[in-house]
Amino acid sequence: MTVTTRFAPSPTGKLHVGNLRPALLNWLFTRNAGGQFILRIDDTDAERSTEENVDDIKRDLEWLGLGWDRYERQSERMERYNEAADQLRASGRLYACYETSTELNLKRKYQLQSGRPPVYDRAALKLTDAEIAAFEAEGRKPHWRFKLEQERVTWIDGIRGETNVDCASVSDPVLIREDGGFLYTMCSVCDDIDFGISDVIRGEDHVTNTATQIQIFDALGGRPTGFAHHSLLVDADGAGLSKRLGSLTLGSLREQGIEALTLLSYMARLGSSEPIEPRNSHAELIEGFDLSRFGRAPARFSPDELTILNGKVLHGMPFETVSGQLEEMGVDADVAPAFWALVSANINTMSDVPGWWAVVTGDFTPDIADEDAEFVADALARMDAAKPWDAETWGAITGALKADTGRKGKGLFMPLRKALTGRGYGPNMAELVPLLRR
Numbered sequence: 001m002t003v004t005t006r007f008a009p010s011p012t013g014k015l016h017v018g019n020l021r022p023a024l025l026n027w028l029f030t031r032n033a034g035g036q037f038i039l040r041i042d043d044t045d046a047e048r049s050t051e052e053n054v055d056d057i058k059r060d061l062e063w064l065g066l067g068w069d070r071y072e073r074q075s076e077r078m079e080r081y082n083e084a085a086d087q088l089r090a091s092g093r094l095y096a097c098y099e100t101s102t103e104l105n106l107k108r109k110y111q112l113q114s115g116r117p118p119v120y121d122r123a124a125l126k127l128t129d130a131e132i133a134a135f136e137a138e139g140r141k142p143h144w145r146f147k148l149e150q151e152r153v154t155w156i157d158g159i160r161g162e163t164n165v166d167c168a169s170v171s172d173p174v175l176i177r178e179d180g181g182f183l184y185t186m187c188s189v190c191d192d193i194d195f196g197i198s199d200v201i202r203g204e205d206h207v208t209n210t211a212t213q214i215q216i217f218d219a220l221g222g223r224p225t226g227f228a229h230h231s232l233l234v235d236a237d238g239a240g241l242s243k244r245l246g247s248l249t250l251g252s253l254r255e256q257g258i259e260a261l262t263l264l265s266y267m268a269r270l271g272s273s274e275p276i277e278p279r280n281s282h283a284e285l286i287e288g289f290d291l292s293r294f295g296r297a298p299a300r301f302s303p304d305e306l307t308i309l310n311g312k313v314l315h316g317m318p319f320e321t322v323s324g325q326l327e328e329m330g331v332d333a334d335v336a337p338a339f340w341a342l343v344s345a346n347i348n349t350m351s352d353v354p355g356w357w358a359v360v361t362g363d364f365t366p367d368i369a370d371e372d373a374e375f376v377a378d379a380l381a382r383m384d385a386a387k388p389w390d391a392e393t394w395g396a397i398t399g400a401l402k403a404d405t406g407r408k409g410k411g412l413f414m415p416l417r418k419a420l421t422g423r424g425y426g427p428n429m430a431e432l433v434p435l436l437r438r
C-alpha cells in the first residue's frame with residue numbers, strides 16, 4: 001500500500017506550534033516514504049470555521065515549505081456523510097437521542113456523585129415509539145450516537161506501541177448534532193477510507209477517538225493500516241501549552257523573525273531521541289526521519305531554545321538565501337557577502353541585522369567610558385593614520401598599543417570594540433574593521 005497521510009486542521013483558529021507537530025510528522029513520514037500528503041480542511045463546523053483561517057493555514061504551510069499533493073474540504077462532502085450515516089442507521093449502529101444538554105449534564109453529575117464513570121447510559125435505546133413521538137411533538141430534534149461494541153480495541157501504535165482502549169468505558173460518540181450538523185468523528189473516517197489513508201498520525205489527545213473510529217471504520221468498511229499518536233507539547237514547568245498557544249501561532253513566530261527552517265529543525269526532532277540541530281534544507285530533515293524515535297513523554301517546547309536555534313540556523317544560512325533580504329535592509333551589495341559571513345554568527349533573528357549594518361556605516365553611538373577616553377582617542381588617531389583598513393589593521397594597531405600603553409586583554413580590546421561598534425560583543429574585530437566606514 002502506498003503511504004498516504006493527511007494533515008487535517010479545523011479552520012476555527014490559527015495554526016500554532018501544537019498543530020505544527022502533526023503537520024510536520026505526517027509530512028516528513030510521507031516524504032520519507034515517497035507517498036502522498038493530503039491537506040484536509042475539517043470545516044464541518046460552519047459557525048466557527050472561517051475562510052480567513054483556511055487561507056492562513058495554507059499560507060503558513062507554504063511558508064514552511066510543507067507542500068501538499070491533494071486538497072480536500074469536509075464541507076464539500078456532505079452527500080457522502082449522509083450516505084454513511086444512512087448505512088450506519090441501516091445496520092443499527094446509529095441511534096437517535098433526545099436528551100438536551102442540560103439533561104445530559106445532570107446525568108453525568110449524578111453518575112459522578114454515585115461513584116460511577118460518566119458514560120452515556122444509552123437510555124435513548126429504550127425509548128418507546130410513544131415517547132419518541134412525544135419528544136418530536138414537543139419540537140425536539142434528535143442527535144445521533146454511534147453504538148459502540150463494548151469491547152477492548154487494540155492496535156500497535158507507531159509511537160506508543162501496543163495501545164488499547166476499553167470501549168465499555170467510553171460514551172457512544174455523537175456523530176450528528178441535533179441541528180443535523182456532522183461532527184468530525186465520522187466525517188474523518190469516511191475521508192480516511194475514501195482517500196485511501198494508510199497512516200493516521202496525530203496527537204495523543206485522539207487516542208480514545210482512535211478506538212471509537214476503528215469501530216466506525218469497521219462498520220463502514222476499511223481502515224488505515226497504521227495509527228501513531230505523538231505526545232503533546234508542554235512548557236518548561238511541564239504544564240500544557242494550551243493557554244500560551246495564542247502567542248505561539250506560526251504567524252506570530254514568523255513576525256518575531258523565526259525562520260521556517262528553525263521551526264522545522266526544532267519541531268522535527270523535539271520529543272524524539274535525536275538531537276535538535278540546525279538543518280539547512282527539507283531534504284536533510286526528511287532523510288533519516290523515523291517515527292519510532294519519538295517517545296511517549298511530553299515534548300518540552302521552549303521559546304528560548306527556539307531563538308537560540310534560530311541564531312544557529314542563520315549562522316549556517318548561505319549568503320544566496322538571504323541576499324534579497326540584506327538588499328532590502330540597505331546592505332551594500334559589494335560588501336554584503338563579507339558582512340553576512342561575519343554578522344550571521346552574531347544574530348538571533350534577521351531583525352538584528354540592521355543594527356550591525358548601522359555599525360558598519362557609522363550610524364551608531366560609540367560607547368566610551370571616561371577613564372578610557374584618552375586611550376581610545378589615541379587608538380582612533382592611529383587607526384585613522386592607517387587607512388585604508390584591511391585584515392592586518394586591527395592586529396597591527398592593537399599590537400602597537402599594547403607595547404606603548406601596557407594595556408592588554410580585555411582592558412586593551414574592550415574599550416576599542418565599544419568605541420568602534422557601540423557594543424561589548426560581536427564579530428571578530430580583525431575581520432570587522434575592514435568593513436567599517438568611519
Ligand code: GLU
Pocket residue numbers: 008009010042184188201202206
Ligand atoms: N480536525 C481534527 C483536529 O484538528 C483532526 C484530527 C485528526 O487528525 O484526525 O484535531
